[in-house]
Structures are given as structure tokens and as C-alpha cells.
Amino acid sequence: MITKFDSLFAGHIDMENVGYSGVAVNDRKFSNKELASVYDKTDAIAKLMDSSGFDTLWMAEHHFQPEGYECLPNIILTAVHLAHITKNIKLGCGFNIAPMWHPLRLAEDYATADYLTGGRVRFGVGRGYHSREIETFGSPLFDQEANRDQFEEQVDIVFKAFNNESFSHKGKYYTIPPSVPYRGYQLEEITVVPRPVNPIECWQPIQSATPRALNFMAKHNIKGVIGGGVAEGGAMHRVVEAFQKANADAGRQLELGENLSFGFHFFIADSVEEGIKAAGKYYEENLKMFGPLRLVRSLSEEQIEQMSDPKQAPTADLPKIDDAVKAGGFLTGPAENIIEQLKSLQERYPGLDRISVGQPVGTPQSVILEQLGRFSKEIMPAFKG
Secondary structure (H helix, E strand, O other): OOOEEEEEEOOOOOOOOOOOOOOOHHHOOOOHHHHHOHHHHHHHHHHHHHHHOOOEEEEOOOOOOOOOOOOOOOHHHHHHHHHHHOOOOEEEEOOEEHHHOOHHHHHHHHHHHHHHOOOOEEEEEEOOOOHHHHOOOOOOOOOHHHHHHHHHHHHHHHHHHHHOOOEOEEOOOOEEOOOOEEOOEEOOOEOOOOOOOOOOOEEEEOOOOOHHHHHHHHHOOOEEEEOOOOOHHHHHHHHHHHHHHHHHHOOOOOOOOOOEEEEEEEEEOOOHHHHHHHHHHHHHHHHHHHHHHOOOOOOOHHHHHHHOOOOOHHHOOOOOHHHHHHHOOEEEEOHHHHHHHHHHHHHHOOOOOEEEEEOOOOOOHHHHHHHHHHHHHHOHHHHOO
16 A cells, blocks of 8 residues: 655756757756756755655765756765754665675665664665766776676675675675784674664665566665656566565565655646646756656667757657557646556555656756645545554
8 A cells, every 4th residue: 555755956057948859968058057057956855855744765876967967966964964954854865876885885884874863764775877977987887797896796786785784795796804914803894883773674676677686686685766657568566576586585575666666757637638738848957857867778779869959859759748648657737636547556456555746857856846735735645544
């Protein structure tokens, strides 16, 4: 039964002239003052969610984006700040990109945040998808096999650090600790100080859903986020079943949908047509941003080239919000329509207890706050008891 509602804010600042006919992604440039406005925007979203009964605000770690789309480089530090200006809401790391961290530093920083916030920070890990970020920090991205190898070793180390009073590790990328003399003895194990004092709940985005990826998640009991209605041709149902099977193979029996969160973009309006008209430009801006990063597998190279050119894009054969609404990945229309769609999902997946809803990148703060406020008043009460 769905009882928890979250929202993801990836950290975009307010921007003008959005949509396929708007400013090209690579042509957007903002001043440092404008980019720093992301923190006031994040504060406003967190405060509204805190007073409206949402469970978790998820934030995304990203770096080096003068274009203004993902401007939160340290979500653990931001979460500690938000915990001081809110009372109840959980703060989610959605996600810490492991290849941009030393695993011991990541473990220490999260453990510190866990203590300082009284356990209100949710841990999350990902492999990353921006070459500008990953490669700049000295880790591989174009070599996907190496990226996954490094990611898995890093996460193994983080959990060793969390779960053991002291430990050692010797792998392909890391030897921890180094075999060196220290104050009269040879260093053989190391202790992360402090370790988390609250139960650790770890989340990871499910993208490729390969057996290797899902088995690794099951190994560490990592919960999964299936974002934005990824289900092309029943793909989401296949992923849910595969996630359940991977956990069963690891000795963990889950109901269908358990330990998962489904993510959707949404826009409440008097009618579906009105919602499509109002949110279409934000949907297009989101696609302009993520399409060239190969995160939308259905796009051809020609379409990616077209959507990067505001002269070609408006008349090109590109995905439209209408298609996403029909596929169920974008929820819009009257509140009762959205409630019906979510109730149907709840019936199909009896173990599902969490949904994440939000707006595409490019959506201004005023619209985000208005829509989250409406969602809490018009939709969430239908799932209370």
C-alpha cells in the first residue's frame, strides 16, 4: 500500500525560454550569483514539503554545470543544512556518485550527517552519467565496464566501513589500509570514526537492470528507484520482477514492488489537455538536457542532434509530452485522475509503499511549490489509511 510520497529536486535554477524552441542547453550560461540561487530554491522546496506531509526530499549530486540544470555539488552537506530549517522531512542523497568520491570519505561524511541530523539523511549511491564530472574527478565513464567495477568496489568498501568496527580491504582499485608502520605497530585494519548510529537505508537508481546490477543491489539490500515511468512496452514490470528475483536469490523474500520507489513527473490541472499545454515546455527542456547524455534509450542520433538545435527541434519528429502521458510516465489532469492511476499501480504491486513525484528540470520555483502544495492537499489524503 502506498503510504509515503517523496519528491526529487535535481538542483536546477529558474531559467527563461525553455522547451524545444528555447535556448539550446549548451548556450545557457549564468552568473555565479544566479547559480547560487539554487540554495534558496532548495530551502523553499524543503520547507513546503516539511509542512505538507511528504516523506523525503531527494537531491542529486552534480558538478560543473554553468548551464544551470544540476547545481548541488554536495548533497550531504546540503542535507545537514536543511535538517536545521525543517522538523520532520527526511533528506535523501539521490544520489552520491561513488566514482567521484574516495569511499572512506563518503562513508565518513554520511556517518557525520547521520549523527548530526538524528538519522534524517537517506543514503544513496549511483555510477554517474556526466563525462565532464566523472572523468574530471579521475574515474572512468566511457569505459563502462571499468566504471561498474570501480563503483562496486567502492560501495563494498563503504558498507565494510559502516558495518565493521575495523576492517581491511584489498581489491583492484583500493588497498585499505596501506601496510605502513604507525606509532610502533604495523597498520593492518582501519576504523571509520564515527560510524552511522542509526539504521542505514541505502537507495540506488535502476537504469540498465542487468542481472549483475540487480544482484549487486540485493547483495547489500539496496533499495531501488525506478524513475519517471521508465516502462516502455512493459519494461517497468519486467524490472520489478527481476528486482524481486534477485532478492529472492539472495535469500530475501519480497512482495512485488517492495523496497522500490516509482518516480513520476506530474502536473495537476483541470483537464489532461490543460496539463499537457502547461507542462509541455518543461517536459521538452528536461528531454533536451538528458537526451544527449544517452539516458533516453529510444532517441536516435538524428533526434539528439535535432533537439539540440532550437531551429530544427520544434518541427522535428521528437517525443512530446502527449506520448509520455499516454505511456503513464507523466501524470497530469485532475487530481482524481492521478489518484486513479496511482491506485491502479498500488493494486498491481502490493509491496509498493513509496512514490516519488516532481517536476522536470526547467520548471520555475513558483510552479514547483504550487504543484507540490496541490499534490499534498488533493492527492495524498486519498492514500492515508
